[in-house]
Amino acid sequence: MSCVRLFQLCQNKKCIQLLQAFINKKILMKRIFFILISFSIFFYSCSKKDVVKDNSTTENKQKTTNEKKVDNTITTKNAAYYTIKDIGSSGKKSDFVDFTWQEDGKDVKLSDNKGKVILLNFWATWCPPCRKELPSLSAISNELDSKEFKMIGISVDENPEALKSFLKSNTLSYTMLHENGVLLEKYMTIAGGTENVIPQSFIIDKNGKVVEYIIGSKEKQEFLKLINKHL
Structure with missing residues (x-):
């Protein structure tokens, strides 16, 4: 389900909080991905x-x-x-x-x-x-x-x-x-x-x-x- 669709379904404060948690999770996963890539380059290569x-x-x-x-x-x-x-x-x-x-x-x-x-x-x-x-x-x-x-x-x-x-x-x-x-x-x-x-x-x-x-x-x-x- 897309973020836009979730927002359309949200009619109360609790739902908005759930939507914010969903977005934060997406951002966190992207950060973890880039950190893993950085560690891979660090261990398998030299600057x-x-x-x-x-x-x-x-x-x-x-x-x-x-x-x-x-x-x-x-x-x-x-x-x-x-x-x-x-x-x-x-x-x-x-x-x-x-x-x-x-x-x-x-x-x-x-x-x-x-x-x-x-x-x-x-x-x-x-x-x-x-x-x-x-x-x-x-x-x-x-x-x-x-x-x-x-x-x-x-x-x-x-x-x-x-x-x-x-x-x-x-x-x-x-x-x-x-x-x-x-x-x-x-x-x-x-x-x-x-x-x-x-x-x-x-x-x-x-x-x-x-x-x-x-x-x-x-x-x-x-x-x-x-x-x-x-x-």
Whole structure:
């Protein structure tokens, strides 16, 4: 029954009080919903504002990271990372943003992987939820290696040395890049994102469209379910 209909039926003070209680209950339920969403983001992601901390803070976080390494074993291909040097302009909504990095002395573009499903994972070494999902991402990269799939990790660490140090002890099985957060903002704009947190992941289909937007840390099966929809 709608609020208007209830009001029409109300002819005395008691009924008006019941109507007010009904409205207050609706407002309370909405508040509880938004509180639960906020808690979910808090526990499964990190605020990217922490990226702008000074170097001493970054170094302290890195020490903590090294003391609390990811428990799962990560299959290793190499410990290298590459710096993104050119970022293309944003196109139409849902179209991917191209970018370039140099690998083994040659320029490589994201668009070189056209025809493949691509997962971009933005993260940082100081973010516990980010580190938590690394073993799952590495395992997925290995499992789908023979398929038309490409995984790329993109660190937004303010200090590249933090990433370098982390990878010496926790190397990954997929391509790792580094950038200052500009690319993440472009992809958030494409996906309509408003939460300035990490990790954030984007799945690009074989036609170059951003088709999945993932906020917060996820388990392996959750990632696979979304990826397999587009393979």
